[in-house]
Amino acid sequence: MAEDLWYWKYKLTARQPVNAKSQRREFVGALVRIDEGFGCLHPWPELGDPSLEKCLEDLAGPRRWSLVRRTVRSAKEDADARFIGDPLLEEIDVPKSHATLPWQDDRILESAVSKGFDRIKMKVGRDRAAEQRYLIEAAAKFPNLRWRLDANETFEPAEAESFLLGLPEEFRWKIDFVEDPCPYAESTWSALKSRCGVPLAVDREAAPVSSAAQVMVVKPASDEPWLLAEAAVSMGQQVIVTSSMEHPLGQCAAAWEAAKLNVQFPGLVGVCGLQTHHLFTPCPFSERLGRWSPEFQSPGGTGLGFDDLLERLPWKKLS
Numbered sequence: 069m070a071e072d073l074w075y076w077k078y079k080l081t082a083r084q085p086v087n088a089k090s091q092r093r094e095f096v097g098a099l100v101r102i103d104e105g106f107g108c109l110h111p112w113p114e115l116g117d118p119s120l121e122k123c124l125e126d127l128a129g130p131r132r133w134s135l136v137r138r139t140v141r142s143a144k145e146d147a148d149a150r151f152i153g154d155p156l157l158e159e160i161d162v163p164k165s166h167a168t169l170p171w172q173d174d175r176i177l178e179s180a181v182s183k184g185f186d187r188i189k190m191k192v193g194r195d196r197a198a199e200q201r202y203l204i205e206a207a208a209k210f211p212n213l214r215w216r217l218d219a220n221e222t223f224e225p226a227e228a229e230s231f232l233l234g235l236p237e238e239f240r241w242k243i244d245f246v247e248d249p250c251p252y253a254e255s256t257w258s259a260l261k262s263r264c265g266v267p268l269a270v271d272r273e274a275a276p277v278s279s280a281a282q283v284m285v286v287k288p289a290s291d292e293p294w295l296l297a298e299a300a301v302s303m304g305q306q307v308i309v310t311s312s313m314e315h316p317l318g319q320c321a322a323a324w325e326a327a328k329l330n331v332q333f334p335g336l337v338g339v340c341g342l343q344t345h346h347l348f349t350p351c352p353f354s355e356r357l358g359r360w361s362p363e364f365q366s367p368g369g370t371g372l373g374f375d376d377l378l379e380r381l382p383w384k385k386l387s
């Protein structure tokens with residue numbers, strides 16, 4: 069039987085640019101409705117994804133891209149749960165999250181600490197000297213925080229090394245990991261790890277074959293979590309599941325995958341990156357995810373949640 073296929077385009081507005089690869093403040097994506105299930109499609113063209121239009125075309129047609137396939141997979145699981153009235157996120161523990169802080173802002177850092185975050189993920193690679201000063205000061209003010217630095221591959225290997233060695237040793241001990249310091253290569257990453265003494269985390273394409281990384285970042289929006297988790301186990305890595313900084317429905321899909329992996333592979337999943345709705349101006353969906361906190365709050369409803377809000381969207385038929 070042919071599928072019933074609908075979409076609704078959304079726009080998220082960030083308070084400031086959210087990573088070193090992108091100066092955009094507005095991010096478009098789509099919620100999709102496949103029969104009775106809902107999923108989120110949120111491409112990052114600056115990180116190599118096809119445009120939203122291309123993704124929607126692919127969704128209506130061959131479904132070649134993993135981003136699109138993952139959305140379909142998630143919507144089907146959502147449909148099954150809705151059919152039996154099962155609220156996915158209310159019957160399982162979602163791992164805690166770090167505070168995603170794309171901007172160096174004292175007030176936001178203080179707010180993160182007061183809300184109980186003990187790990188901070190900061191974007192680096194835009195203004196290195198300022199970032200180093202900021203990190204040193206922030207660590208002096210909040211000595212118990214641990215840091216996750218995400219460079220989105222903006223450094224050359226030598227720059228990554230000088231950036232990290234330019235941080236005091238006491239600070240380097242507080243680094244949980246550095247994510248994508250430079251493009252992945254076994255030799256450069258191994259050298260960086262041994263010279264700087266900090267764990268490295270790998271994100272996106274390189275992930276399944278990245279034995280020089282200590283941490284694997286899994287984004288369920290585009291990755292198949294189970295396969296990557298098995299690869300991580302075989303390489304002795306820890307897994308961190310993150311959102312794709314997408315619509316709250318997609319965040320819930322990522323949270324659900326994080327919770328499942330945590331059950332399927334006990335001890336594998338570390339503190340995740342699932343709390344990203346505060347980066348954007350609030351909407352009725354993000355309000356359901358509650359205040360910014362290390363604990364993920366279920367939005368309520370069946371499946372991935374938001375039943376009433378989803379029902380009310382002006383869905384368009386995809387053909």
Ligand SMILES: O=C(O)CCC(=O)c1ccccc1C(=O)O
Pocket residue numbers: 086087112115167168189218220271310311312313341342344
């Ligand atoms: O890891 C997080 O805290 C949130 C996820 C995140 O940062 C991200 C999400 C989508 C695309 C790129 C990135 C990134 O790592 O910059």
